[in-house]
Amino acid sequence: MVKGEFDELLRDALHNEVKDAAGSLQGLEARIASELEGRLPRLRPSDRFRQLLAPTRAGRIGQLAVIGATAAAFLFLGVFIAHRTSLLPGPEQLAPSLSASANREVLFVVPALDAKQVAVVGDFNGWEATPLSDDNHDGIWTANIPLSPGRYEYAFIIDGRWWGQDPLADEYVSSFGQYSSVRYVGGGGDGA
Amino acid sequence: MKENSRRIGCLFVLIGLLSLSTIGSAQVSIDHFSLALSALPLTSEDRILAAIGAGLSQDRFPAARMLQLTQQIVTIPGSVEEKEGILILIARTIEEGLPADGMIEKGFALAAALGEGLPIKAIIQETLKWFTQRAPLSSIEYGISRRLLLLRAVRDLLFEKEIFSLPPGAPQTVPTALPEPRFNELLLQISDEVGDYLDGGGSPFEGEVLRTQVINRLARLKGDVIRGSDVNLICDNITASDLTRVALAALSQPTE
Numbered sequence: 001m002v003k004g005e006f007d008e009l010l011r012d013a014l015h016n017e018v019k020d021a022a023g024s025l026q027g028l029e030a031r032i033a034s035e036l037e038g039r040l041p042r043l044r045p046s047d048r049f050r051q052l053l054a055p056t057r058a059g060r061i062g063q064l065a066v067i068g069a070t071a072a073a074f075l076f077l078g079v080f081i082a083h084r085t086s087l088l089p090g091p092e093q094l095a096p097s098l099s100a101s102a103n104r105e106v107l108f109v110v111p112a113l114d115a116k117q118v119a120v121v122g123d124f125n126g127w128e129a130t131p132l133s134d135d136n137h138d139g140i141w142t143a144n145i146p147l148s149p150g151r152y153e154y155a156f157i158i159d160g161r162w163w164g165q166d167p168l169a170d171e172y173v174s175s176f177g178q179y180s181s182v183r184y185v186g187g188g189g190d191g192a
Numbered sequence: 193m194k195e196n197s198r199r200i201g202c203l204f205v206l207i208g209l210l211s212l213s214t215i216g217s218a219q220v221s222i223d224h225f226s227l228a229l230s231a232l233p234l235t236s237e238d239r240i241l242a243a244i245g246a247g248l249s250q251d252r253f254p255a256a257r258m259l260q261l262t263q264q265i266v267t268i269p270g271s272v273e274e275k276e277g278i279l280i281l282i283a284r285t286i287e288e289g290l291p292a293d294g295m296i297e298k299g300f301a302l303a304a305a306l307g308e309g310l311p312i313k314a315i316i317q318e319t320l321k322w323f324t325q326r327a328p329l330s331s332i333e334y335g336i337s338r339r340l341l342l343l344r345a346v347r348d349l350l351f352e353k354e355i356f357s358l359p360p361g362a363p364q365t366v367p368t369a370l371p372e373p374r375f376n377e378l379l380l381q382i383s384d385e386v387g388d389y390l391d392g393g394g395s396p397f398e399g400e401v402l403r404t405q406v407i408n409r410l411a412r413l414k415g416d417v418i419r420g421s422d423v424n425l426i427c428d429n430i431t432a433s434d435l436t437r438v439a440l441a442a443l444s445q446p447t448e
Contacts, residue, residue, distance in 0.1 A: 123317040126280070127324040149416030151381075151409065153321065162325065170412070174392040175318075175335075176327040186416035 103146035106185055108132065110166065112158045113139035120145070122154025129157060149186025155179075220255040222248060228262045234276050236283075243283035247292055254293050258282070261299050270306035277316035278302045284320065290329050298336045305340055309357075310347065311376040314384040315339045339387050342442040346383040349438055350375070353429040367425065374422055378410075381418070382426070385409045386439055396439030399432030406435065 108120045110132065118141040119129035125145075132141035153173060155164035162178055169181030222245045229237055247253040261282075265275045278299045285295040306312050318339060322332045350356065355368045357375035364371065370378070385406045394402060410423045 121321075121324050123321070127317070127320040149413075151413060151417075153317075155324075173388045175388075176322065176325050176331065176391075178325050180321065184412045 103148055104185055105144045106147045106152075106183065107142060107144055108154070108156075108166075109140060109142045109168070110156045110158070110163070111139055112141055112156075115139075115141065115158050117157075117159055119157045120154055121157055122152055124152050124154070132156070147185045150184075152183050152185060153180045154183065155181060220248070220259050224259055225262055228259070228266055229279075231266045232272055232275060234272070234279075236276060236280060240276075240279045240283045243286040247286045252291065252293070254296060258292070258296055261296055261303065264300070265303050268303055268307040269309070271313075274306055274311075274313050274316065275303075277313060278306070281316060281319055284323050285329070288323065294329065294333045298333055301337070301340055305343065309372070309376075310343050311380040312340075312343070314380050315343070318384070318387070335391075338390075338442055339383070342383045342387050342438065343379065345438045345441045346386065347379055349430070349434055350379060353434075355425060355429065367421070368429075370422065374419065377418055378422055378426060381409055381413065382406055382430075386435060386442070390439055390442065396436050396443060399434075399436035402435045402439065403430070403432040406430070 110118060112118050112134075115134075118132040118134070120132060120143060121127045121129055124147055130143060130145065132143040134141045154166075155162055155178075156166065157163070164179035164181055165172060166181040166183075168183075170184050171182045172179045173182060174180075222241060225244050226241055229240065234240065244258065247258065248255055262279070265278055268275075281302075282292055282295050282299055285292045302312050302315065315336060319332060319336055322335060327335075353368070355370065355375070355378075357372040358364060358369050360372065362369075386402065389402050389405055390396065394405075396402070407423075407427055410418055410426055414420050414423050
């Protein structure tokens, strides 16, 4: 067999192979995407926290800022319109009251690799321990606590020791030589 | 003979008085507290009564004074949350195994402030924090006095600037006349910020730093908690030297 005839036969064979497989290749991309989606782990709060700290943080914070600003603009517009059309109560009834405002879930998260017990204490629980959990034992302890808009001081208690400098805090205060973290929820704060 | 009879008579009178005072203090039982507290819808009534019960079993617990405070708390105006807060502070003292007499006196001071319409919830929270930080009891008691002085000093400063609170239902005729909850929120936030500043070692003479902290705090609460117009009211009227004066007053006055 001359070389040209062999090439011809090989090309024909490959062509037939591809033609036969074409049916099974249809929708392959969509099937892979669907399969991958099914295999993705469900994100827990601690994973979301890690994502926030991932290298793309600036992008994520930017997205959050845009969403937040849009939400705030709509909220402001809504309140303004409602107030102008007397849908809201008068000034004396609009007095600031934490209990009157809707609660928001605020995530408290702290890394404590070898800890056995982690809790958060603050002025939302009378400075008495609310336990954090680490269900998958990866050393990231979390708790979601519903809070009304306001300013909240808090600290973590890790195996009985005070830990008051949360990197996610808006600011810190010091008393008796120990720091406490401060988170602002709602208003001008970004704690929630 | 006559002299001896007189001496014996005096002895009997003395014994009688001692017996009466013993009976008087023994008469204060947990039932009295339970009855007094039943007038308030408390969320931690069981805890408070358990602590008072533990206190009553101690030798030097001032039971009559505690009952007097409890009865006073029930009758004064003020929110149940804040009234309960005062009782929780005393309960916490007893739970920690500390002598409660000093805290009971601070309870009277807090109740008096509440009766004047002052917002004491931030002081209660601060005190609970100090307990959790295991601060010495004497420092906690001193801290309460200082925070109370600050609260009154800031209220007086606001009055001086003609920023005052309106009685419930009264119409707002001038921008500086605020409904009581709005006035109290400003008062609470400003005095608490000055207190935090001083506790953190801030100098009262750095008035600009202190003023920046106060304004920043109010600005962060603007919207959901404090109205923008109320923040502006403070920005326009309260100066750095005003806050220096308030801080110095809190540091220099003798505590209650």
